[in-house]
Amino acid sequence: MLTIDSVGKTYGTGDKALTDISLTIEKGQVVGLIGPSGAGKSTLIRCINRLVEPSTGHIYLNDLDLVALDQNRLRQQRRRIGMIFQEFALVERLTVMENVLSGRLGYLPFWRTYLRRFPASDIENAYRLLDRVGLLDQADKRADALSGGQRQRVGIARALAQHPDLLLVDEPTASLDPKTSRQIMRLIVEICSDYHLPAIINIHDVPLALQFMQRIIGLRQGRVVFDGAPSELTESVLTTIYGAEDWTNMQKQHEDDLDSEADATARLGALRS
Amino acid sequence: MRLEDLNWQYRSRLQRLAIWFAWLLTVALFVWCWNLMTRDTIWLFVWDAPTQAADLGSRMMPPRWSYLPELMQPLWDTLNIATLGTLGGVILAVPVAFMAARNTTPSRLLLRPIALGIIVTSRSINSLIWALLLVAIIGPGLLAGIIAIALRSIGFIGKLLYEAIEEIDEKQVEAVRATGASGFQVMHYGIVPQILPAFFGITVFRWDINIRESTILGLVGAGGIGLKLQSSLNVLAWPQVTMILLLILLTVVASEWISAKVRSAII
CATH class of the missing domain: 1.20.5 (Single alpha-helices involved in coiled-coils or other helix-helix interfaces)
Structure with a gap:
């Protein structure tokens, strides 16, 4: 399905972001990419749709080398790769519907999209997707009028409007509160299994990754240091990925979150009784 | 310690x-x-100034109201010069702004310096001087005034617009690009919605300035109410001058009110 073959990326400043990354992702597989910030997670998924140009290596989507494509054919392939962003990256001043329909831009000529004359089938499908993410009644609102969780749902609908073969998801929950994070993550995973879509999901939140991913890849300083099932992700592996100090801090943070959540639930319970 | x-x-x-x-x-x-x-x-003249001013003031008063109907046509011309000139300026300034903005220019080494050059040239020459040149080139009349206003507006609108383009949120643009959209589609969906409020604000602001500037273009023969002002000054018809100045004041207040309304409606 997707094969990444010894991809490397060195930025113009000489920083080596990725070194010799090789991966294969099967149809319908949801892969979590974990690692500390600066490990190259964002760079790796941006190399796949070439928002960042890889310096070396090849990336095959359905046996077609994406790295070798010229701009025109790259655009055709980008249509098949849906992307979901950390800070939603919706066009804020357009409506929810326009944002979802913007997933169709690559399939339509400029004049049609300029006049917003989208084919009836695209509009029908956009409504179906908005219904799927639970925003049918928000279609005509402006994107900047929505809450964070709602915006990310629009982002998901936009990616799905492309009829993608692959989803790239960059820190989908980093701008959301813990509860909304779990809802959004559950939605993404459900949709992937509904459509049998493979997905690569950058995620810094390890508990969330353990809960939702089928396979986890750990990145450290631009190299793959772990690739396996969530159950194989042991304490020592996490220490390798994050470094001893950071991993302990993350655990502590997570425990604090759980404690305060438990505390809040207890207080709420006391109020009710 | x-x-x-x-x-x-x-x-x-x-x-x-x-x-x-x-x-x-x-x-x-x-x-x-x-x-x-x-x-x-x-110093004799300076000490004398209050008396002189009072004298001129008394000769300017009262304004000659009967002159008003005669001013309507030139006032209409002035408004047309400002509006059509702004329109022309906008049409020319938009491509210049996209060429001048660092993040949208097709070529940093060639087109960007050219666009910046156009902006600087247009801004550094006052409308009145543009009008002087154009009256010499295409003869006196409204057309010279309209083109003078348009040429002066390119720089103003172009500069403010390209700064607005450089300040857009690139994440929204990246997201549109990731869908496989073409260059023009990325521009239309990713960039245009972000700069539209700035665009309207700048345009209305410039229109408001252009109304003021077009009132004096007649002084050099480029049509409008300035022509009347000049001929009244030439024959020392002070009450008529007062009338014209009052009318200009009223027009400017009105245009300022409209531009403030439009801008608050956008933001």
């Missing part, structure tokens, strides 16, 4: 001395400039 030894002062001794010296220099400079400025002044 003991706390008692610490002594906080707003400025050190040296800084205080420097500031005092700077003040001294400023005063000395002022005295010198004043002497230079008033070397050729004939």
Whole structure:
């Protein structure tokens, strides 16, 4: 399905972001990419749709080398790769519907999209997707009028409007509160299994990754240091990925979150009784 | 270190001395400039100024109201010069702005410097001077005024618009690009919605300035109410001058009110 073959990326400043990354992702597989910030997670998924140009290596989507494509054919392939962003990256001043329909831009000529004359089938499908993410009644609102969780749902609908073969998801929950994070993550995973879509999901939140991913890849300083099932992700592996100090801090943070959540639930319970 | 030894002062001794010296220099400079400025002044005329002003004022009053109907056509011309000139300026400024903005220019080495050059040229020459040149080239009349206003507006609108383009949120643009959209589609969906409020604000602001500027273009023969002002001044018809100035004041207040309304409606 997707094969990444010894991809490397060195930025113009000489920083080596990725070194010799090789991966294969099967149809319908949801892969979590974990690692500390600066490990190259964002760079790796941006190399796949070439928002960042890889310096070396090849990336095959359905046996077609994406790295070798010229701009025109790259655009055709980008249509098949849906992307979901950390800070939603919706066009804020357009409506929810326009944002979802913007997933169709690559399939339509400029004049049609300029006049917003989208084919009836695209509009029908956009409504179906908005219904799927639970925003049918928000279609005509402006994107900047929505809450964070709602915006990310629009982002998901936009990616799905492309009829993608692959989803790239960059820190989908980093701008959301813990509860909304779990809802959004559950939605993404459900949709992937509904459509049998493979997905690569950058995620810094390890508990969330353990809960939702089928396979986890750990990145450290631009190299793959772990690739396996969530159950194989042991304490020592996490220490390798994050470094001893950071991993302990993350655990502590997570425990604090759980404690305060438990505390809040207890207080709420006391109020009710 | 003991706390008692610490002594906080707003400025050190040296800084205080420097500031005092700077003040001294400023005063000395002022005295010198004043002497230079008033070397050729004939003080008799200056002491006489209030009387002269009062005299002129009495001759300007009351305004000649019967002149008003005659001013309507030139006023309409002036409004047309400003509006059509702004429109022309906008049409020319938009591509220039996209070429000048760092993040949208097709070529940093060639087109961007050209676009910036167009902006600087247009901004550095006053409308009145553009009009003088154009009256010489295409003859007196409204067309010269419209083109003068348009040429002057390119720089203003182009500069503010390209700054707005450079300040957009690139994440939204990246997201549209990731869908496989073409260059023009990325521009239309990713960039245009972000700069639209700035675009309308800038355009209405420039239209408001252009109304003021077009009122004087007639002085050099480029049509509009300025022509009437010039002919009245030439024959020392002061009541008519008052009438014209009142009308200009009213027009400017009206245009300012409209532009404020439009801008608050956008934001």
